[in-house]
Amino acid sequence: MISTVYAVLFYLATILLVVGVGMRVWKYATTPVPLNIVVSPAPRTKRGVVFRMFREVIFFESLFKSNKWIWIFAYLFHWGMLIVLLRHLRYFTLNTWWWVEIISPIGRLMAFAMLAGLLGLWARRVLQERIRYISNPSDHLMLALLVGIAASGALMSYVTHTDIIMVKAYMLGLLRFRIGDMPTDPILMVHLGLVALLMIIFPISKLLHVPGVFFAPSRTLVDNAREKRRVSKWARNLPPLPEGIPANEEA
Amino acid sequence: MAPLDDKKDVPMFSDYPQQIPKIECGASLDTDTFKAYPEHNEALGFPGELLPNWKEVAIAKMGELAKKNRAFQVYLDACVKCGACTDKCQYFLGTSDPKNMPVARQDLLRSVYRRYFTFAGKYFPWLVGARDLTKEVLDEWYTYYHQCSQCRRCAVACPYGIDTAEISMAAREILDSVGVGQKYCNEIIAKLKKTGNNLGLNPKALRATLEDMEEDLLDETGVEVKIPLDVKGADILLITPSADFFAEPHIEGLMGYAKVFHSAGVSWTLSSYASEAANFGMFIGSYENMREVSWRIRQAAKDLGVKRIIFGECGHAWRVAYSFLNTLAGPFDFLDQNYPIPQHILEFTLDEIESGRLKIDKSRNDEHVVTFHDSCNVARGSAMGDKEGGQFDVPRAVLKAVCNNFHDMERDTIRENTFCCGGGGGLLTDDLMDLRIKGAKPRMTALKQVADEHGVNKMVAICAICKTQFAKVMPKYGFDMDTIQSAHQLVANAVILDGQETEDDAE
Secondary structure: OHHHHHHHHHHHHHHHHHEEEEEEHHHHHOOOOOOOOOOOOOOOOOOHHHHHHHHHHHHHHHHHHHHHHHHHHHHHHOOOOOOOHHHHHHOOOOOHHHHHHHHHHHHHHEEEEEHHHHHHHHHHHHOOOOHHOOOOOOHHHHHHHHHHHHHHHHHHHOOOOOOOHEEOOOOOOHOOOOOOOOOOHHHHHHHHHHHHHHHHHHHHHHHHHHHHHHHHHHHHHOOOOOOOOOOOOHHOOOOOOOOOOOOOHHH | OOOHHHOOOOOOOOOOOOOOOOOOOOOOOOOOOOOHHHHHHOOOOOOOOOOOOOOHHHHHHHHHHHHHOHHHHHHHHOOOOOOOOOOOOOHHOOOOOOHOOHHHHHHHHHHHHHHHHHHHHHEEEEEEEOOOOHHHHHHHHHHHHHOOOOOHHHHHHHOOOOHHHHHHHHHHHHHHHOOOOOHHHHHHHHHHHHHOOOOOOOOOEEEEEEEEHHHHHHHHHHOOOOOOOOOOOOEEEEOOOHHHHHOHHHHHHHHHHHHHHHHHOOEEEEEEOOOOOOOOOOOOHHHHHHHHHHHHHHHHHHHHHHOOOEEEEHHHHHHHHHHHHHHHOOOOOOOOOOOOOOOOOHHHHHHHOOOEEEEEEOOHHHHOOEEEEHHHHHHOOOOOOOOOOOHHHHHHHHHHHHHOOOOOOOOOHHHHHHHOOOOOOOOOOOOHHHHHHOHHHHHHHHHHHHHHHHHHEEEEEEOOOHHHHHHHHHHOOOOOOOEEEEEHHHHHHHHHHHHOOOHHHHO
């Protein structure tokens, strides 16, 4: 029964995540950029922009320059999460890939990097008056959700192990549209439930910063405005302006 | 300049330029700018007064902008409220009002967007800080979106490049579309549409002003330096802010361009039809108005049959010229393609200096210890030359070529991190004087640092708004009004024209 509920939940969450983010990305990609609004320091070539975005996504360059504390916590959290996620691939592949084996021991530790980053960000959100001022309940709940996921995961790694072989069999089954049995440890159920919730709210929350960062015209445009015109479709349909100087205005 | 020691009791400086104040809710709530009269709004194609169905119109406009402008859509969605921008705005640093923190300023509009356009905001408004659009909210928009100079300092700081200027422009566009315009911007655009410049200066008055300047130049140099107007068949059309015709230190800049052109031996002209570089259409976020203002430049260039267009020192003008003009009024296939279209006067001057055609005596600026205020819209919204960062390096190269004493201000206050002067983006109006003084605080503090350390006594800006703003605000901080200088003022000091009588000759 519980296995079926979670199976339905995960199928639903996956559909919502993929379709929701897909629709959002489609919307971003098809919305025109009527003017070149790239912000300095702006590269003059496409290669330069790729390099700029690489630095933004890999190093969080702008954040590093603008706020060291937020950068440290955000960096710990995001990279911790990435490695933890990659480690989780072992539960979704029949034979664990060699590089997943290699990162697995680090992946286990990275739960703490994730938690440290999240708690640091949360502390700032509570203690720093400027950030407290701009925070909504959803901003706190998002952190709570991620802390819940990371903490329940770490608990299973370090304190009360679940039957991980059984979890893996269940997940492999889901990938093949077969609903097997999953362990009914409360911590596992909390962990998976929160993950499904995160997947569901992804496309309707600030987690849209993930696709959004790749569509921000201020960073993704090439500084070539003098050479390249960009007239968007709606601008092309504006009424034409009169040619020539009206006689009464001539000097 | 008055020695700064005498001004130690000036209470307004911060300890250092980016000093962050404790937040003070509502500190800037009463700072309101005058609203436009119906005739100003109507001249721009907006309703004269607040529409009876303003709420529906405003929400529809918001939806329309999200469809027409990717930046608006992505920026409303992507913010994670990390707080990295909260200490970057000069108006927050100067006023302590938390609604002047960039993210809070965006949220004034984002909260409404969420309420009407997102799942979470429609069904769980309290969770995501979504709120209904009410008259109070509309008033709040008017107040705080007119405390943003659209300088984009926050966009550099944001991990996603969220640009508050885009949100602020959209907000003003929405306000205009329901009949709530700002007097300063809308009156000026209306004036430009009538006369060709923001001042409402007619061709006759303009010609007389230019003739006065020619006389001044003759008196000073003994050389007949011309400032031509409406000369058909000239090679170069100079588009310069109308402030260059009447305000100090702007005029000195215009006379500087004239000297450079004279010395270069090129034929050039101003246009009375397009006698304004500034494009206030950008301030109000109106693509249509910005396009219409830009169009005049194209028409003037065609009518006069020029081969090149060069822009004078004007920050927002240069952003529109460099980044938007080609899109709004192009293609400029009728101009000489061997030159940048358009070109900045500093690019032209640097070419003349580097080629050795311009005769320079740097020592004539020896009494000046100079620093450079990167004008925000040039620094973050445009470029110069053909190398990345040219908008920072070209002006400095020119300044270092014409004077011996140059010191930059603190790195976090210049180049892409430069502060706005405090008067940009449609705020350069007397009814916002209090805000302008407070907004200038970080820059004034950075200037004081180099004044104390290196004896800097001149700050150069390449923007008409910066120059006017600083000329007005500097005295409040204990600096002389003429501490602010045009770049071409220093060029003009150092240039020696052929046949010019110099002091050496006199001896």
